[in-house]
Structure formats: C-alpha cells, structure tokens
Amino acid sequence: xxxxxxxxADQGGVLAALGCATLVDAMGRVHxxxxxxxxxxxxxxxxxxxxxxxxxxxxxxxxxxxxxxxTFADFYYSAxxxxxxxxxxxLSSGGFPEASHGGGTKLSRAAHHGLAGxxxxxxxRDFGQLRAYPFPTWCRGEATRWGGDTVMPFMADVAxxxxxxxxxxxxYAFADASGAVIIPARSLERVLDxxxxxxxxxxxxxxxxxxxxxxxx
Numbered sequence: 001x002x003x004x005x006x007x008x009a010d011q012g013g014v015l016a017a018l019g020c021a022t023l024v025d026a027m028g029r030v031h032x033x034x035x036x037x038x039x040x041x042x043x044x045x046x047x048x049x050x051x052x053x054x055x056x057x058x059x060x061x062x063x064x065x066x067x068x069x070x071t072f073a074d075f076y077y078s079a080x081x082x083x084x085x086x087x088x089x090x091l092s093s094g095g096f097p098e099a100s101h102g103g104g105t106k107l108s109r110a111a112h113h114g115l116a117g118x119x120x121x122x123x124x125r126d127f128g129q130l131r132a133y134p135f136p137t138w139c140r141g142e143a144t145r146w147g148g149d150t151v152m153p154f155m156a157d158v159a160x161x162x163x164x165x166x167x168x169x170x171x172y173a174f175a176d177a178s179g180a181v182i183i184p185a186r187s188l189e190r191v192l193d194x195x196x197x198x199x200x201x202x203x204x205x206x207x208x209x210x211x212x213x214x215x216x217x
Contacts, residue, residue, distance in 0.1 A: 011188075012050040012116075018195045020178045022202075026194035030187055037163040037180035040119075040138040043127040047136035048176040051088035051116030052185070054079040055169050058094030058101060058122070059154035067154050072106050078156035079169075085114035088173045092160035093121035093151075097140045100147030104129030111135065119173055119180065121162045122151065138175045 015023060020036075027035040056075045062068060080087055089110060091101050103125030110118055111133045123143035124130065130137045159168045165182050167173070172183040183191050 012048070014192065015050050015174050016048040016176065018192075018199060020174060020176045020181055022195045022198050023174060023181045023183070023191065024179070025198050026191045027181060027183060027187075029194045029198075030190050031184070034165055035182050037165055037175070037182070039177065039179045040175065041141045042136060042138045042177075043131035043142075044136060045177045048174065049088060049117035049119060049136040049138055049180075050172070050174045051086050053090045053119075053167050053169060053171045053173045053182070054081075054084070054087045055090045055092070055156065055158060055160045055167060056153050057092045057155045057158055057160045058096075058151045060095055061149055061152045068152055070153070072102065072153055073109070075153040075156040076106075076109060080113065080115075081157070086116050088117045088119055089115055090160065090162060090167050090173060091118070091120040091122060092162055092167075093140075094154070096147070096151045097122050098143075099123060099150040100125050100143035100145060101139070101151065103143075104133075107133070107137070117173075117175075119162070119175060122147070136175075138180065 024036040056079050076089070079089065099122050101120050101122035101124060107118055107130065115135050117136045117138070120139035122139065123141050124137065124139045125143045127142045157169050159166055167182050170185050172185060172188055174181050174183065
C-alpha cells in the first residue's frame with residue numbers, strides 16, 4: 001500500500017501532551033473496537049512515538065518456505081515503500097513476543113531513512129545502540145539471544161495483530177510510557193477533538209473534587 005499522507009509537524013506534540021490514556025478514552029468514544037496496547041519497554045522511555053504505521057507480519061520460523069531465505073531488508077523496503085520518512089515500522093510478534101525481532105544493526109536503516117519510530121510486539125536487542133538513534137523504539141523488552149530460528153518476517157504492508165489490536169498500514173500509531181494506541185487515519189481529528197473534550201471534563205471534575213467538603217467536617 002503506497003501512502004502519501006504526511007503528518008502535520010505539530011501533531012506529535014499535541015498527542016504527547018494529551019497522553020496515551022486520554023487518547024485511548026477518546027478512541028472509545030469514536031470507535032467500538034479495541035485500540036489500546038498495554039505498556040511496553042523502551043531504551044529511552046521519555047521519548048513518545050507517533051507516525052503512520054508501516055507493517056511487517058512475523059510468523060514462526062520454517063525452513064521450507066520461500067520467506068525463510070529472504071532478508072529483513074526485503075520486507076523492510078516492501079513495508080515502507082518510496083516514502084519512509086515519518087513512518088513507524090510496526091512488527092507483529094509471530095506468536096513469540098519473547099523472541100528477538102531485530103536489533104541495532106538491522107534497525108540502523110530506520111535512522112538513515114528518517115523513520116518516526118519502531119513499534120515491535122517482540123523483543124529487540126542492543127538497547128544501548130537503539131537509544132542513540134534519532135527515533136523512539138518501543139517493544140516487549142530487551143533480548144540477548146538472536147531470534148531468527150524462532151520467528152521470521154513473513155509479509156509486508158498487510159494488516160497485523162499487535163497486542164490484541166488490529167493494525168493496518170497507514171493507521172496512526174502513538175506510544176508513550178503508559179502504553180500505545182492505534183488510530184485509524186481518517187479518525188485522527190475526531191479522536192483529537194474527543195481527547196480535548198475529555199481533558200476539559202477531567203479538569204472540571206478535578207476542580208469539583210477540590211471544592212468538596214470532608215464528610216462530618
């Protein structure tokens with residue numbers, strides 16, 4: 001899927017200010033499907049992630065399939081197409097969220113091509129190296145062992161399952177220390193409007209709580 005959408009320069013900051021929890025609540029008002037992903041690990045948890053999803057589906061490794069002889073790079077370039085800048089590389093787990101899905105060397109491509117981040121439903125190696133890259137990374141934790149004999153990239157630019165959420169190419173992905181949320185591209189403005197209303201409602205509720213008198217006082 002070739003997607004020419006671009007992200008307004010200030011949108012990432014807007015979502016980061018609202019926070020993942022508020023965005024998840026807003027998604028619940030706009031859509032009925034699950035959109036939230038539970039908290040993940042990051043080499044640099046202070047950096048939120050936001051961008052258009054480009055997907056690679058992982059599967060359990062098999063030695064008799066054509067995919068087993070293809071490299072990560074083959075799937076990487078198929079997923080990102082001709083416009084990689086600003087996209088988030090989304091890797092499904094292949095049923096093995098504890099296995100390594102890559103590391104600093106493979107993902108150095110993301111720094112070279114201006115990706116907005118990497119979101120992996122498995123573990124990643126080389127947190128020290130990933131921390132130095134200009135994009136945020138969120139995953140299931142750091143790995144030490146190579147995982148290529150456990151899972152393999154299988155398809156690129158397809159819908160994937162990620163932590164119980166369906167992610168399609170071109171969705172917006174946001175992640176921070178409290179978790180992640182997947183927002184359909186055409187719903188972004190509605191979700192942001194709902195999130196701002198929720199934020200205002202919570203501010204009013206907090207003011208009301210501060211005015212409460214303690215019972216029996």
